[in-house]
Amino acid sequence: MARKQPEVTAQTRRNIMDAYWELYSSDTVNRMTVKMITDRAGYNRGTFYAYFLDIDDLHQQIEDELLPSEESFEKLREATVSKNSREILEIFTQFDQNIGKKLGFLLGAAGSLSFQSKLKITLKRLILKHLPLELREKESIVDYKTDILCGIFYETVRYWYDRGSRQFTVEEMATLMLKAIFSGLVES
Numbered sequence: 001m002a003r004k005q006p007e008v009t010a011q012t013r014r015n016i017m018d019a020y021w022e023l024y025s026s027d028t029v030n031r032m033t034v035k036m037i038t039d040r041a042g043y044n045r046g047t048f049y050a051y052f053l054d055i056d057d058l059h060q061q062i063e064d065e066l067l068p069s070e071e072s073f074e075k076l077r078e079a080t081v082s083k084n085s086r087e088i089l090e091i092f093t094q095f096d097q098n099i100g101k102k103l104g105f106l107l108g109a110a111g112s113l114s115f116q117s118k119l120k121i122t123l124k125r126l127i128l129k130h131l132p133l134e135l136r137e138k139e140s141i142v143d144y145k146t147d148i149l150c151g152i153f154y155e156t157v158r159y160w161y162d163r164g165s166r167q168f169t170v171e172e173m174a175t176l177m178l179k180a181i182f183s184g185l186v187e188s
Contacts, residue, residue, distance in 0.1 A: 013051045015041045020058050025105050041096075043119065054057045060136040066099050077151075104161030123150045152180050 019041035023032050032055060038048050042174065052058040068076075106115040127146050156177045160170075 008053075012043065012047065016043065016048060016051060017058065017062055020055070021062065024059070025102075025158065027110070059112075062102070063106070063112065063118060065120060066103055066115070066123045068126065070126070073123075074130070077126075077130055100161065103157070107158040107161055116158075120150060120154055147188055150179065152177060156180075 016037060020032075020037050022040060023036060029185075034048050034055060037055070038045055052061065063143075106112045107119075108156055124146055127149055128142075156173065160168075160173055
């Protein structure tokens with residue numbers, strides 16, 4: 001039996017995920033079937049099950065791809081600590097080009113509560129992981145402050161996709177986020 005090339009299997013997987021996403025974002029999620037997904041992608045049901053356990057597994061894999069990685073979070077953290085709004089702008093712009101529509105949909109009113117929860121948990125884990133050791137010793141106050149910081153990042157991204165992109169440039173949004181982190185509501 002000949003083995004398929006990795007780029008072919010990756011493309012097949014991506015095609016199935018894209019077909020699912022088209023159906024999911026067009027409000028057919030409550031009545032979606034594997035057959036609908038495979039028909040749209042141009043594959044048979046067996047191909048679907050070679051990549052995914054079921055529709056829920058497919059959905060979870062898409063959500064997991066959208067969560068911030070260690071690398072992207074580290075870049076954002078460094079840019080935030082150094083108050084480098086230009087670098088934050090570049091991260092947000094790259095972020096938007098890669099996953100913006102999906103992220104915007106999942107964070108919106110018709111989106112996924114499970115994804116929103118996973119995003120907050122992932123952000124908090126990443127923030128706590130990169131804290132200086134002396135701050136980790138003050139567990140109760142650090143937990144509180146981490147929740148606030150996580151909330152600022154999460155709400156900035158959610159706001160941007162909900163309506164911020166129509167009100168602010170990416171640079172203005174990054175600057176507002178930095179001001180909120182470092183100055184609270186005092187500075188506008």
